[in-house]
């Protein structure tokens with residue numbers, strides 16, 4: 001008998017024996033905006049919503065919507081604003097991914113503005129003479145810097161799908177950089193915490209620490225006039241104001257002075273790619289997410305396909321049984337990630353095979369309900385023959401039903417820490433997302449192989465997973481998160497919390513999170529997970545580790561009652577604002 005079939009009666013028996021724990025909101029009056037059963041309430045709005053990790057940036061987005069801009073106009077304004085107000089992740093010196101849903105045409109586009117390796121890069125650049133990977137080279141060095149994609153990505157999005165000019169959407173960011181922003185507790189703490197990496201570069205220290213080397217305190221004003229100048233060049237000259245001329249020359253000089261190999265030509269040749277999103281079906285909803293070179297969408301769909309084989313709603317939210325099934329699924333997906341995922345322009349990524357329902361059934365059949373399979377016994381799956389500490393996410397929905405889900409990053413907090421002299425621009429260390437050497441983990445403990453080896457002009461594999469879940473062909477849930485390797489599982493849990501467990505978007509965001517990434521073989525959980533649940537998981541063989549909070553989701557849910565937003569409560573300073 002097919003093993004899944006063998007287990008099914010058992011699973012159902014367990015589920016039926018459980019007390020009725022069906023989601024509170026399903027029991028509540030469906031027509032009310034705020035359910036009395038809810039243990040957390042989202043922000044409600046009638047016309048539009050922006051959820052981002054920084055209040056001033058969310059406000060900028062809402063202002064643009066109020067001025068008549070669409071979701072793309074607002075998203076681009078938020079992206080430029082975050083480069084000023086959330087400098088550890090918001091950026092113009094990094095890259096990312098944007099999912100845009102255009103209601104009128106009923107189409108969703110994936111904009112890939114991921115950094116590219118400089119053309120002279122090769123698979124050995126991060127190895128020493130013994131062939132060992134040297135972390136510093138891919139993290140705090142000129143070689144760590146990938147060719148930035150954010151400015152090109154934002155310009156393309158605006159030009160093709162927005163209605164406003166670059167000048168209009170950069171204006172708030174320029175003003176905040178020029179006039180200064182009031183330092184929040186979150187910014188003060190993060191700058192103080194990253195002082196070692198940041199202050200090794202004098203150009204960076206001069207901006208983010210005071211002249212005497214001391215830290216900015218809460219309510220101090222942080223001015224970034226050089227960044228204001230760089231942004232003004234973009235406002236005036238478009239992408240040429242960044243990829244050519246003064247800014248480009250300064251970036252290349254800074255990177256080369258720091259030992260890197262980026263050239264002016266690399267900047268000039270940078271390309272944004274519009275891709276077809278990956279699509280999957282989960283319990284009647286359509287999940288639309290980021291394709292490679294992000295691994296996010298593929299593995300979210302792979303995992304949902306597996307989990308759909310089990311009655312998750314009956315088993316309950318964050319019960320040991322549900323977490324066990326999720327964990328066993330995560331391990332197998334991350335094992336596949338290590339083998340099959342890379343830049344699709346360089347490597348034939350088996351997207352169809354990994355996201356097929358047949359493959360999911362095969363995985364589900366290997367999962368025991370009672371005990372774990374150790375990671376050492378899990379290898380990347382055999383596929384059917386196939387077709388030849390910061391990132392930030394924001395979500396925007398407008399009154400026309402357009403939606404943007406955007407995740408972008410410098411990789412680590414403040415990236416490489418290097419500001420190109422005279423530009424105010426922090427440069428990424430995205431090159432660390434390549435596999436410096438097969439089997440050697442990157443900064444997020446992720447291992448990879450040839451598919452993600454360094455090559456000139458290649459994009460490093462990402463976990464960023466901007467996602468839009470559609471219901472009846474319309475955006476229902478717009479979501480995503482930072483968190484390195486945890487992005488994929490965090491986004492998965494938001495989707496499951498809403499679809500399987502009927503939680504509203506605030507409850508879904510607040511719920512305790514778990515994560516397993518195959519290697520290391522440990523189940524990471526947040527401290528709010530029930531201790532009894534942890535004991536039950538340990539009894540099944542899980543090595544449970546309580547560690548720091550995961551993710552910073554910025555989500556919007558749309559239904560007949562209106563637009564509901566929720567910023568993850570895990571990070572101070574985040575805000576969902578509606579109007």
Ligand code: DON
Pocket residue numbers: 389390391392409410411412413430433461462463464482483484485487
């Ligand atoms: O692209 C990636 O997957 C990573 N560079 C993202 C880094 C990240 O999320 C850090 N944030 N917490």
